[in-house]
Structure formats: C-alpha cells, structure tokens
Amino acid sequence: MSDTTVPLESQTGHRSLLLPDEKLKKRRRSETWFKMLGLGAVITGLFFLVILIASIVYNGVPAFTQTYLTIPVTLPAEKLDKVGNRNPSDMRKVSTFGYKPLLEQALIDTLADRGIEMPFDDAGILADLLSDGAAAGVRRQVLDNPDLVGQTVEFDLLASSRIDGYYKGRVDRASVNRGMVLTSVHLDVADALKEEGLVERRFNLDFIIGADASDNRPEQAGVGVALLGSLFMILVVVALAVPIGVAAAIYLEEFAPQNRFTDLIEVNISNLAAVPSIVFGILGLAAFIQFANLPQSAPLVGGLVLTLMSLPQIIIPARAALKAVPPSIRQAALGIGASRNQMVFQHVLPLAMPGILTGVIISLAQALGETAPLLLIGMVGYIASNYPDGFLDGFVSPNSALPAQIYEWSKRADPAFYERAWGGIIVLLVFMLAVNILAVVLRRRFERRW
Amino acid sequence: MSFGTLFLAVIAIAAVAFALSRRKVLGLAQGDRRRLHSLPHYHGMHAMLLAAVPALLLLFGWTVLQPVVVDRVAVSHFSGEKYDTSGERSLAMSEVRRVAESIDALVRGGKLGTSELETLSDEDLGRELDDTGIPVLSDLPPQIIDSARIYRSVSATGDLIKLGLVLLLALAGAAYGYSAAHPDLRARNRTEMGVRGLLVAAACVAIFTTFGIVLSLLFNTIEFFRIYPAGEFFFSLTWSPSFGGGSELGIIPLLWGTLYISLIALLVAVPLGLFSAIYLAEYAHPKFRSAAKPLLEVLTGIPTIVYGLFALLIVGPALSSVFGRGGMGWMPSDTAVITAGLVMGIMLIPFVSSLSDDVINAVPQAMRDGSYGLGATKSETVRKVIVPAALPGIVGAILLAASRAIGETMIVVLGAGAAARMSLNPFEAMTTVTAKIVSQLTGDADFASPEALVAFALGMTLFIVTLGLNIVALAIVRRYREQYE
Numbered sequence: 016m017s018d019t020t021v022p023l024e025s026q027t028g029h030r031s032l033l034l035p036d037e038k039l040k041k042r043r044r045s046e047t048w049f050k051m052l053g054l055g056a057v058i059t060g061l062f063f064l065v066i067l068i069a070s071i072v073y074n075g076v077p078a079f080t081q082t083y084l085t086i087p088v089t090l091p092a093e094k095l096d097k098v099g100n101r102n103p104s105d106m107r108k109v110s111t112f113g114y115k116p117l118l119e120q121a122l123i124d125t126l127a128d129r130g131i132e133m134p135f136d137d138a139g140i141l142a143d144l145l146s147d148g149a150a151a152g153v154r155r156q157v158l159d160n161p162d163l164v165g166q167t168v169e170f171d172l173l174a175s176s177r178i179d180g181y182y183k184g185r186v187d188r189a190s191v192n193r194g195m196v197l198t199s200v201h202l203d204v205a206d207a208l209k210e211e212g213l214v215e216r217r218f219n220l221d222f223i224i225g226a227d228a229s230d231n232r233p234e235q236a237g238v239g240v241a242l243l244g245s246l247f248m249i250l251v252v253v254a255l256a257v258p259i260g261v262a263a264a265i266y267l268e269e270f271a272p273q274n275r276f277t278d279l280i281e282v283n284i285s286n287l288a289a290v291p292s293i294v295f296g297i298l299g300l301a302a303f304i305q306f307a308n309l310p311q312s313a314p315l316v317g318g319l320v321l322t323l324m325s326l327p328q329i330i331i332p333a334r335a336a337l338k339a340v341p342p343s344i345r346q347a348a349l350g351i352g353a354s355r356n357q358m359v360f361q362h363v364l365p366l367a368m369p370g371i372l373t374g375v376i377i378s379l380a381q382a383l384g385e386t387a388p389l390l391l392i393g394m395v396g397y398i399a400s401n402y403p404d405g406f407l408d409g410f411v412s413p414n415s416a417l418p419a420q421i422y423e424w425s426k427r428a429d430p431a432f433y434e435r436a437w438g439g440i441i442v443l444l445v446f447m448l449a450v451n452i453l454a455v456v457l458r459r460r461f462e463r464r465w
Numbered sequence: 466m467s468f469g470t471l472f473l474a475v476i477a478i479a480a481v482a483f484a485l486s487r488r489k490v491l492g493l494a495q496g497d498r499r500r501l502h503s504l505p506h507y508h509g510m511h512a513m514l515l516a517a518v519p520a521l522l523l524l525f526g527w528t529v530l531q532p533v534v535v536d537r538v539a540v541s542h543f544s545g546e547k548y549d550t551s552g553e554r555s556l557a558m559s560e561v562r563r564v565a566e567s568i569d570a571l572v573r574g575g576k577l578g579t580s581e582l583e584t585l586s587d588e589d590l591g592r593e594l595d596d597t598g599i600p601v602l603s604d605l606p607p608q609i610i611d612s613a614r615i616y617r618s619v620s621a622t623g624d625l626i627k628l629g630l631v632l633l634l635a636l637a638g639a640a641y642g643y644s645a646a647h648p649d650l651r652a653r654n655r656t657e658m659g660v661r662g663l664l665v666a667a668a669c670v671a672i673f674t675t676f677g678i679v680l681s682l683l684f685n686t687i688e689f690f691r692i693y694p695a696g697e698f699f700f701s702l703t704w705s706p707s708f709g710g711g712s713e714l715g716i717i718p719l720l721w722g723t724l725y726i727s728l729i730a731l732l733v734a735v736p737l738g739l740f741s742a743i744y745l746a747e748y749a750h751p752k753f754r755s756a757a758k759p760l761l762e763v764l765t766g767i768p769t770i771v772y773g774l775f776a777l778l779i780v781g782p783a784l785s786s787v788f789g790r791g792g793m794g795w796m797p798s799d800t801a802v803i804t805a806g807l808v809m810g811i812m813l814i815p816f817v818s819s820l821s822d823d824v825i826n827a828v829p830q831a832m833r834d835g836s837y838g839l840g841a842t843k844s845e846t847v848r849k850v851i852v853p854a855a856l857p858g859i860v861g862a863i864l865l866a867a868s869r870a871i872g873e874t875m876i877v878v879l880g881a882g883a884a885a886r887m888s889l890n891p892f893e894a895m896t897t898v899t900a901k902i903v904s905q906l907t908g909d910a911d912f913a914s915p916e917a918l919v920a921f922a923l924g925m926t927l928f929i930v931t932l933g934l935n936i937v938a939l940a941i942v943r944r945y946r947e948q949y950e
Contacts, residue, residue: 052740385768
C-alpha cells in the first residue's frame with residue numbers, strides 16, 4: 016500500500032506523453048543534426064560541381080572569341096610580285112618575312128592617321144601587338160587573291176595573345192610588365208586603338224577547326240587536328256570494341272557453360288574493369304609499340320589501347336541488358352523451332368539492343384575523355400600541327416587527341432595556353448554531353464518494361 | 466598490296482563465295498527451298514566463313530609478327546662491341562628502319578630504280594639519301610645501310626609471301642565451301658558452330674588482355690631487376706633518377722606520396738559520399754533524390770584531365786592564397802598533396818555515394834520497420850541498424866574508392882608536384898607512383914636504361930596493389946550480398 020502512495024510525478028518529473036522530456040529532446044536534436052549533416056554533404060557535393068562547371072565556363076568561354084585589329088595594309092607590287100604577272104606560284108617566293116615590314120609600316124601609318132602618338136623608336140616593337148602569325152595570314156589571303164597586290168586593303172590582323180588577353184581582361188598592366196614581350200606602353204596603344212574602333216572581337220572558328228601552334232603563338236592554337244585524332248581513335252574503338260564486347264557478352268550470357276573456363280573469363284573481365292588506366296598505357300607501350308612496332312603517337316595505337324580499356328565497360332552493361340530480356344521470349348522462340356543461335360540473334364539481341372547501345376555509348380564517352388594511357392604512347396608532346404593526308408593516313412600518322420592536347424597546353428609556360436586548355440575542355444565536355452544525351456534519348460525511346 | 470587492299474580483297478572473295486554457294490544449292494534443289502537442309506543463306510554463310518576467317522586470321526597474325534621477325538634478322542647483322550647492349554641495338558634498329566623507309570620514299574618518288582638500288586654502293590646510297598634532305602644520320606655506318614637493305618629485302622619477301630598465302634587461303638576456303646555446298650549439307654549447324662567459335666574468341670580477348678598486361682609488366686620488371694638491385698628498389702628512401710646514370714630509385718617515397726594523397730582523398734570522399742548516400746536513401750524527398758543523384762553522378766562522368774586542370778589552376782592557387790606565402794606560409798607552391806587529395810576526393814564523392822546507396826537500399830525494409838517499431842528515430846535506425854548491416858558493402862565501396870585513388874594519374878600529374886618527398890606536411894608537393902610512371906616513360910630515355918625500366922616495376926607494384934584491393938573489396942561485397950538474398 017505504501018508503494019502506491021508515492022506520486023508518479025515525484026519519481027521521474029512530469030510524464031505527460033505530449034510533452035517531450037530532456038532525453039527525447041536530445042534525441043530529436045541529434046536527429047535534426049544528422050539530417051542536416053546528410054543534406055550538407057549532398058549540398059557540398061553539388062557545390063563542388065557548380066564550382067567546377069563555373070570555372071570551366073568562366074575560363075574557357077574566352078577561348079571561343081579572338082581579337083583582331085582592323086588595319087589598312089598597303090601591298091606594294093614591287094615587293095610582293097617582282098615578276099609582275101600576279102601569278103601565285105611566283106609570288107610564293109616572298110616568304111612570311113617579306114610581309115612583316117608591310118604590317119609594321121601599316122601599323123605606323125594607322126597610328127599617324129588616327130593621331131595616336133607612336134611611342135616606340137622601332138617599328139618592330141610596335142608590331143609585337145600583332146601575332147607572329149598575322150603576316151602569314153595576310154600572305155595567305157594575298158596568294159588566294161593576287162589582284163589585291165598594289166592596293167591598300169583593310170585586313171583583320173590577328174592580335175598577339177597578350178593583347179587579346181588584355182581586351183578579355185585576362186592580362187592587366189601589372190602582369191604584362193612581368194612578361195618579356197609587351198610593356199604597359201603597348202597597352203596604352205591598344206587602348207587608343209580600341210577607342211578608334213579598330214579592334215574587333217569575333218567568334219574564333221579557328222580554335223575549333225585549327226591546328227595546334229608552337230609555343231610562342233598561343234593565339235593561333237586550335238583543337239581541330241587533335242579533335243580529328245580523337246575521332247580516329249573512337250572509330251577504332253567502335254570498329255573493334257563494340258563487336259568484340261557485344262560478342263563476348265552474348266557468349267557469356269547465352270552460351271557459356273558453367274565451368275572453370277567461363278569463371279576465368281568472368282574474373283578477368285571484372286578485374287580488367289578495375290585496372291588503373293595508366294597500366295593500359297604501359298600495355299600499349301610494351302605490346303603495340305615496343306613489340307609490334309606500331310608507330311608512336313598514332314591514333315591506331317591509342318584506339319587499340321582504348322579498345323582494351325572499354326571492353327569491360329561494354330561487356331558488363333551488355334550482359335545486364337541481355338539478362339533483362341525475359342525467359343518467355345527465349346522459350347517462345349525455341350518453341351516455334353528456332354535454333355539457339357537464331358533465338359539469340361533474331362529475338363533476344365534486338366530486344367536487348369537499346370540497353371547494349373546505352374552501355375556502348377557511355378563507354379565511348381569515357382574513352383573520349385581518357386588521358387593517362389595516351390601519355391605513354393606518345394600522344395603528348397607531339398605538336399598536332401598537320402591534318403592527316405587522308406582517311407587511312409589518319410589512323411597511322413602521328414597525331415594528338417583532344418584530352419592529350421588539353422594536357423599539353425596545361426604544361427606550357429605561357430598562361431595564354433591555359434585559356435585554350437579550358438576552351439578545349441568545353442569542346443570535350445560538349446561532345447561528351449551530346450553523346451550522353453544521345454544515350455538517354457535512346458534509352459527513353461526504346462526502353463521496354465516487361 | 467597494302468593491308469587495307471588485302472583485307473578488302475579477302476572480304477570480296479568471301480562475298481563472292483557467299484553468292485555462288487547460295488546460288489549453287491538453290492540450283493541443285495531446283496529452286497525448291499524445302500529440299501535444303503538449311504536456309505539458303507546458311508549455305509552462303511558457310512562458304513563465306515570458310516573463306517574469310519582463316520585468311521583474315523593469317524593476315525592479322527602475319528602483319529603483327531612480320532616486323533618482329535624482320536627485326537631479328539636485321540639485328541643479327543650487327544656485330545662488334547658497339548652494338549653489345551640491347552639499348553644500342555634497339556637504337557641502331559630504329560635507325561635501320563628509318564633508312565629503309567627513306568629508301569622506300571626514294572624508290573616511290575622515282576629517284577631510284579630498283580635495279581639501280583642493287584648496284585649502288587653503300588657510300589653512294591648514303592650520299593643519295595643525304596641529297597634528298599631526308600633526315601638521316603650524316604655519316605651512316607655501312608652496317609646500318611647494309612642492314613637496311615636486308616631489312617627491305619626481307620620485308621619485301623615477307624609481304625609477298627603474305628599476299629600469296631592469304632589470297633591462297635581465302636580462295637581455298639571459298640573453293641572448299643563452294644564444292645561442299647549441297648542441299649543435304651548441314652550448313653546451319655556448321656555455321657552456328659563457327660559463329661559460336663567466334664563468340665568464344667571474343668570472350669577470350671579479356672584473358673589475352675590480362676595476359677598481355679602481366680607479360681609486358683613482368684618481362685620489363687625482370688629486366689629492370691637484372692640491372693638494378695631489388696633490395697634498393699623496395700627499401701631505399703630516396704628517389705632521384707638521373708638519366709646520366711647513378712640514379713637512386715627507391716619506391717618508398719612514391720608509395721608514401723600515393724598513400725598520403727589517397728588518404729586525403731578518402732577523408733574528403735568517404736564522409737561526404739556516405740552522408741550523401743544516407744540522406745538520399747533515407748531522408749530525401751523522391752523528387753529531390755531524382756534530381757540530386759544524377760547531378761552528383763555527373764562528377765564521375767567528367768574526365769580526369771578536367772579535374773587535373775581544376776587542381777592545377779583553380780584549387781591550387783586558391784589554397785595557396787590561404788595557406789601559402791600570402792597567408793599561413795605553410796604551402797610553398799600551388800601543387801601539393803592537399804591540392805591533389807582534395808580534388809581527387811571531389812571526384813570520388815559520387816563513386817562512394819552511389820556504391821553505398823546500392824548497399825543501403827539492399828538492406829531489407831523489415832529491419833528498418835523493426836527498428837522504427839521499437840521507437841528508434843530515423844538517425845538511430847541508420848546508425849544502429851542500417852549502417853552495421855550495410856557495413857561490409859560500405860567497406861567494399863571504400864576499398865574500391867581507395868583503389869581508384871591509388872591508380873589515378875592525371876590529377877596527381879598536374880596537381881601533386883614532381884618532387885619525391887617524405888614529409889608529414891600535406892601542404893608540400895609530393896609525387897606518386899602513377900605520376901612517376903608517366904615522367905619516366907615520356908622522356909627521351911633509352912628503353913633499356915634502369916630509369917625507364919623502373920616505370921614497369923612501378924606499374925607492376927601498382928597493378929598488384931589495385932588488383933589486391935579489388936579482390937578483397939569484391940569478396941567482402943559478395944559475402945555481404947549472400948546474407949540477405
């Protein structure tokens with residue numbers, strides 16, 4: 016009796032279930048914390064993604080525009096066409112160096128015309144405003160159209176990378192003085208030229224289709240040739256990895272008996288999927304270049320290495336796609352008298368095709384962005400300045416590849432190349448994005464639920 | 466005849482065999498398909514496979530092996546102590562190949578007749594090559610020119626035999642297929658066996674690849690240990706290769722850098738990835754989950770070169786402005802362990818999170834319900850029921866991420882620096898096994914020198930470590946899966 020006389024409240028405080036006690040409050044607090052931690056982790060991950068994309072876009076977009084100076088250049092016949100017949104093959108004898116003084120003179124004349132003070136003693140220093148490639152550009156236009164000789168023609172001359180960077184806000188007065196070539200006096204002239212409306216920034220098609228340029232002409236460097244190299248490599252991958260991978264998947268999923276040999280193949284495939292890409296580079300170097308004497312830096316070798324790398328990436332999703340085709344389809348085919356081969360090739364494979372294609376496309380996108388193995392087979396350090404001579408030549412003549420080209424630029428001393436590298440990344444990501452969208456569309460279009 | 470034309474020729478022969486055999490059986494059956502054992506196109510394919518497959522196999526095999534054999538023959542003509550080591554021989558061999566190509570170019574350009582070439586003395590030939598401005602060594606040793614001639618003649622003979630044999634094999638296969646074509650021939654069964662064989666061959670490519678990797682690593686590693694003591698490689702604490710000789714090639718500083726960077730990467734990736742996975746699997750609204758998950762996975766799809774550039778040009782300078790000379794003064798340069806580790810961690814977040822997501826979702830709902838029924842909150846359920854149940858899978862995911870981190874190349878090549886250093890300061894530049902593989906094999910080093918060969922020993926180490934991690938991880942994951950299914 017005495018036990019029950021003790022009021023409940025005095026034992027544990029108030030015990031209404033509607034009011035949380037200390038312990039419950041603590042548990043709820045920790046619950047909120049835990050949830051916040053999780054949300055924070057997701058947001059941090061997304062934040063990194065945003066930063067990454069933002070820095071790519073911010074740094075890379077300028078590469079798609081290029082600064083030109085619109086300068087009238089006098090093309091004296093006595094210097095450019097000594098024979099006087101306006102025949103391009105004769106005029107070819109005047110090299111780029113022959114055009115340089117003309118551009119220097121044109122710049123001086125323009126400054127005088129527009130009332131801008133000429134700050135340098137030497138016209139050559141003033142001409143540093145222009146790219147080393149500007150004279151070559153004028154020469155090409157003159158050779159294309161010999162009738163220009165003897166006239167004064169307005170040319171859009173490629174500005175040097177520093178001047179280009181100054182207009183884009185990449186280069187400022189402090190940093191330009193640290194460099195060897197230009198001084199802030201050049202920038203004064205550049206400002207004056209801009210006020211006169213002689214500066215034009217326009218879309219830089221040459222960046223996308225052009226060739227790589229040497230170390231001192233970043234303003235002329237483009238990804239075009241490297242892009243072709245990547246294309247040839249992907250062609251090799253498509254021609255080899257896709258049939259081999261799909262065939263292997265068909266064998267393992269549809270025909271392979273349960274035995275040691277099948278296990279061996281499966282273990283090999285899952286291990287190859289996890290081998291670091293650089294090891295595939297070593298394989299390419301030792302097997303294809305050292306042993307089989309294939310040419311270095313050739314897209315063929317790169318394509319072979321990428322083929323071996325993408326095989327597991329193709330086989331594993333292809334097997335999953337084949338497995339997803341319901342057994343009823345197989346039984347129906349066998350039931351009406353198809354052989355096993357006919358069942359697989361005429362019924363199962365077409366139904367599994369969308370899934371297989373999705374895997375193939377994703378693995379191709381991965382292969383497109385792979386860099387490390389290409390370093391070892393000599394696709395870096397090779398300056399991709401020449402287009403291949405033809406379709407077959409494209410496979411064996413030395414070339415770079417898009418990711419290798421980006422790496423190459425990121426190693427160069429001139430920061431102007433960094434802009435190109437970021438621009439190259441945009442090109443690469445646009446390609447990968449397009450490929451992935453294609454995969455998603457295919458999946459949506461052909462996906463079937465059983 | 467070039468490889469491409471020969472290939473097309475074989476294909477053409479096979480196509481003709483297909484058409485002829487198909488027509489032959491239809492003719493023999495007097496156009497009545499019911500008299501055939503197999504559908505007409507199986508009869509065609511039977512002949513086509515017989516014509517194409519052996520011939521193409523021979524073509525590929527011969528094309529790969531011929532240069533190897535020709536090299537052997539040409540090398541056997543070098544003598545004297547000048548060509549004693551394999552390095553000098555391979556250098557001379559590449560010279561021979563170049564000279565041979567230059568002669569080919571001369572002949573193609575019509576500057577040199579084939580008969581002229583045989584009568585021309587070595588000196589004259591050398592001068593001829595010089596005149597054309599083809600870059601060859603100015604004074605070619607007669608041995609090289611001699612070998613180049615042999616190289617050319619053996620190559621030419623080989624090409625001729627290849628052409629003959631391949632065409633012969635294709636024609637023989639086609640002829641046999643055509644003569645065997647008969648309405649009673651079990652063409653479908655035979656064709657299907659052939660196709661089955663091709664499928665097996667495709668599946669075996671994976672085995673050959675593994676073999677190729679192991680062999681190419683093994684041979685060169687053995688070669689390396691023959692000229693460099695294994696004890697020093699494994700236990701020396703200095704890494705200072707010098708291409709002049711007298712290098713110290715200890716792997717320990719490289720392993721230290723690799724593990725340190727991987728550790729930082731995992732310290733970033735594991736908590737973020739794990740918490741993301743838990744939040745997305747247990748808390749997030751389905752709509753949020755279906756938006757956030759693919760977005761996070763974009764991070765895995767981005768090529769590593771992009772992360773490398775991001776480390777070099779964005780993260781490095783940003784960290785340096787805080788911890789570098791302007792700030793704390795701990796970070797001597799932009800490239801550092803922390804730079805590479807952080808960026809690699811970002812790359813691995815979705816890797817960890819999607820693997821963990823899979824294992825968390827594999828925990829049966831009944832276990833959650835049981836926990837809720839006992840009054841546990843969501844976070845208590847996660848911590849005390851789900852994570853312990855999913856632990857083996859999570860550990861497996863972490864091990865897989867570690868293997869990724871150890872094998873990652875581009876981020877460390879661009880972000881970690883080049884100096885091999887053993888230090889505890891994460892703001893210092895260190896280097897890794899993968900970065901050194903790249904730097905040792907992309908220089909102009911002679912392939913036979915220990916400085917180049919060490920890359921293969923490093924690659925072997927890398928291969929074994931990552932393979933071991935993967936096997937352990939997969940074993941753990943597999944054992945876990947069996948518990949609930």
